[in-house]
Every structure is written in C-alpha cells, then in structure tokens.
Amino acid sequence: QKEVEQDPGPLSVPEGAIVSLNCTYSNSAFQYFMWYRQYSRKGPELLMYTYSSGNKEDGRFTAQVDKSSKYISLFIRDSQPSDSATYLCAMSPPSNYGGSQGNLIFGKGTKLSVKP
C-alpha cells in the first residue's frame, strides 16, 4: 500500500461547479498536509497547508483534514477554467519517523479540467 493515495482522474467539470479532490494516507503520524497546484510545464505552487484535523478556508479553496479517517480533501468553489491543472496533495511525516519538513510525500496528483 502506498503511503499516499490520490485518484489521478482526469476530472472534468463545467465552469462554476464545486470540485472535490481527495487523498488518503496510511501513516497516522503525518501531521502537516498541503495542497499544490501544478500547471503544465511548471513547478508545483503551494495552495494551502493545514495542521492536524479541521478545515481551513482561503477564498474559493477549502482544505479539510480528517485524521481519524486518514483522509484529506480540497474543495474548489465556483471553479474557473484557470483552475485547470494537476492538484497534488503532500504530507510531512514527523522527524521521529525519519522525516522532516523538507521531505514531503506526495500523492500522484489529480488532473482537473474546468470547461467554460
């Protein structure tokens, strides 16, 4: 079982739709959870990060973490064609598990297409 699982899609939605992107993970020691957006031929861009369980909102984006289910989500409201990209979840294991803040473990990404 991979440490982080993410549905690769592709996911195609009409403009204005609510998009739900999800990741599951196997290591309950993960504490910091991040979402990156990657446009074609570009490096990943940090969208949001959250610590432990709960919700965090930033404009049209909401990140949700459920540690009891080892499940994280990113919701995009009022999706726009400019949101078309690959979305990557990433997690940081604590240092006592051999990890560090510099060692992120990524899902494989979900390719999103928002049609006008």
Next chain:
Amino acid sequence: KAGVTQTPRYLIKTRGQQVTLSCSPISGHRSVSWYQQTPGQGLQFLFEYFSETQRNKGNFPGRFSGRQFSNSRSEMNVSTLELGDSALYLCASRRTSLSYEQYFGPGTRLTVT
C-alpha cells in the same frame, strides 16, 4: 521577490554521462529540497540541505548526489545516467529548516537517450 530559479531548464544527455543541475532558492531561504517527478512514480524526494549540510535523503541510488553552498544555492549531480533517470527535477526552498511552506522552481527537464 524572485522565485526559485533552476538551470538549465532542459537538458538532453546520453546514457552513461553525468549531469549537474543548479538551483537558486528564494532570497533569504536557507533550506533546499530536491525532488524527481515522473509520470509513473509522481514526485519523489531526493534530498534536503540546510546550512550546507544534507539533512535527509530519499531512497535513490548513490549515483544521485547533491550539495549546498554557503549562499544557499544548491546543485545536484547524477552520474552514469540511465534511461530511467529521464524526469523533471524540481528544487524547492524553505526559509528555515522548521518551515513547512516549500516553494518550487520550474524544474529541469532531463531526457536521457
């Protein structure tokens, strides 16, 4: 403020050769991490440097190495290139070793023929 820069952006090499990739972090950032991105494996952590010291290393063979200079710039080297090394190599910088926010550069696209 300028972002993370990586050079070169594209590179074509032959099997058996070696290659050096360069990364300049955001000004004031002292930690640099390197990742390999392929369609099959996704983004995989290579190594992390802070204050010229390697802090962590991923599960890659010894052909992959790196270093960091006193100005926080970093290089990674791959020796004896194999076809499977073809990938996008990404560098990410953080302000300190305790920061969680990583900012990525555009990557170097390496093709091994």
